[in-house]
Amino acid sequence: MKTRLVINGQDHEVDADTRVTLLDALRNHLNLTGTKKGCDHGQCGACTVLVNGRRINSCLSLVCSHEGDAVTTIEGIGTPDTLAPLQQAFVSHDGYQCGYCTPGQICSALAMMDEAAAGWPSAVTADLADPVTLSDAEIGERMSGNLCRCAAYSNIVDAIREVAHGDVAHGEAA
Numbered sequence: 001m002k003t004r005l006v007i008n009g010q011d012h013e014v015d016a017d018t019r020v021t022l023l024d025a026l027r028n029h030l031n032l033t034g035t036k037k038g039c040d041h042g043q044c045g046a047c048t049v050l051v052n053g054r055r056i057n058s059c060l061s062l063v064c065s066h067e068g069d070a071v072t073t074i075e076g077i078g079t080p081d082t083l084a085p086l087q088q089a090f091v092s093h094d095g096y097q098c099g100y101c102t103p104g105q106i107c108s109a110l111a112m113m114d115e116a117a118a119g120w121p122s123a124v125t126a127d128l129a130d131p132v133t134l135s136d137a138e139i140g141e142r143m144s145g146n147l148c149r150c151a152a153y154s155n156i157v158d159a160i161r162e163v164a165h166g167d168v169a170h171g172e173a174a
Contacts (some may be wrong), residue, residue, distance in 0.1 A: 001064045007032070016018070018064050022056075023047045025063035026073060034074035034103045038147075045146030048104035049073050057145075074103035085166075086110060089159035097150030102145035105146050109160045112142040116164070119140025134164045 003014045007030065014025045023040075026032045026049070030112040035058060038046030042057040049058045078084035083091065086106055096102040116132040124141045125132060132138065137156050148156065 002133075003064050003067050005063075005066055005068070006070045008072060014063055014115045016063055018062065020063050021059055022049070022051075022061045022066060023058035024073070026058065026071075032073050032075055032095075034044065036100055036103060038101070038104075044101070045108060046101050046104045048108045048146060050107055050111055053111065053114065055108050072107070074106060077106060086159065086163045089162045090156070093155045093159040093162065095152050095155040095159040097152040097155075101146060101148045103151075105143070105148070105156055108143060108146045109156075109163075112139075112166050113160070116142070134161065136161065139164070 001016065001018050003016070003025075005014065007013050007026070012030060014020075014029050016025050016029055020029075022077050023035060023037055025036045026035050027037065030042055035049055036046040037059060038044035040059050041090045042060040045057065047058040048055050050056075051061075053068060053070075053072075054111055073138070084106075090096050090102060090106065113134070116134050116138065119132055121128050121132065124137045136157055139160050140153070143156065143160070
């Protein structure tokens with residue numbers, strides 16, 4: 001089945017079986033290998049990408065269900081020569097360790113900061129009437145779907161906090 005998508009700002013057409021996941025289409029049909037396959041069951045977050053600005057586990061979503069959608073992978077967030085602020089913060093705080101989970105962590109963190117800015121509460125939000133403040137507890141709760149086998153969690157929280165609380169823009173690289 002042919003599916004048209006906008007991936008990292010570029011139009012693409014994927015011709016794949018209707019059972020092919022978005023993750024497998026990205027990696028195997030479009031050679032965008034930054035998004036990682038971890039558990040293949042939606043439990044680790046390594047495959048997190050942004051679809052129309054919202055984070056999803058791409059291993060649980062069929063590519064054919066994304067006709068016309070805008071997909072952002074780690075390749076669309078920054079480049080090795082021009083890191084996005086969050087990518088630079090991960091480097092500065094050693095939030096990547098082995099690096100396997102990092103693309104999913106970064107995609108998830110970008111969406112999480114947008115969700116908080118929009119006022120979406122989490123399970124640890126103290127007062128639903130107040131603006132959401134990204135405390136360490138909020139960041140930890142909101143990132144709980146992204147696992148890191150190297151246990152770099154405190155460094156990941158530090159990196160996210162720096163961008164979320166700093167005067168650094170957290171959007172895609174210019």
